Amino acid sequence: MALKLTTAPTAEPVTLAEAKAHLRVDVADDDLLITNLITAARVHAENVCRRAFVTQKWDLYLDSFPKYTYYGVVPGYVPVDQLPSGWLSMRNYAVRFRGGKIDLPFPPLQSVDAVKYTDLSGVVQTLATNLYVVDNISEPGAITPAPDTYWPDTQNRVNAVQISFTAGYGAAAAVPAGIKAWILMRIGALYENREEVLVGQRLVVADLPFVDGLLDPYRIAGYV
Structure with a gap:
């Protein structure tokens, strides 16, 4: 990072x-x-x-997007809405719905200005804003994939993901x-x-x- x-x-x-x-x-x-x-x-x-x-602007660089996890284990891409309904009704079973979240430092988060990544072909892409959700209520703020979507695959390289954001009280x-x-x-x-x-x-x-x-x-x- x-x-x-x-x-x-x-x-x-x-x-x-x-x-x-x-x-x-x-x-x-x-x-x-x-x-x-x-x-x-x-x-x-x-x-x-x-x-x-x-108010100040920052770029956060990651080597890849995070993967979904349940109890800290990477079981593959399984969205919450495809899990057995019985699991979701059990009070003693907790699904880490936000396993794919990316925390953004230096709260309070004002806005996410752009999410860019290098795809498997080595081309820099800008992720559409409807493919991720911004949480600027939590501290630190975070972004997660939109419901029923996943973070895209990236090329195996350093700083493959670039998240530009605005932070500060104002x-x-x-x-x-x-x-x-x-x-x-x-x-x-x-x-x-x-x-x-x-x-x-x-x-x-x-x-x-x-x-x-x-x-x-x-x-x-x-x-x-």
């Missing part, structure tokens, strides 16, 4: 003016430094949360307040401490335990 950022965010969740107000800086001498600190803090927060904040104003508060505090720490270590006499360094907790509601536990 490989990921490529194709369109970076056009704005940061925190503006230069907001950061300077938080830092109580009135002059323009450090504007470039503070601007760079905003970006550094945002990237750190996105990595911690495994999210995208302001504009900077849509980013949750807790994330913005964490970014401001991280900017403050970076601005006051511009080296890797602190050197001083009788210096006591104490963490503020609530700070990282600001990001807890927005952390994504994991995705493929």
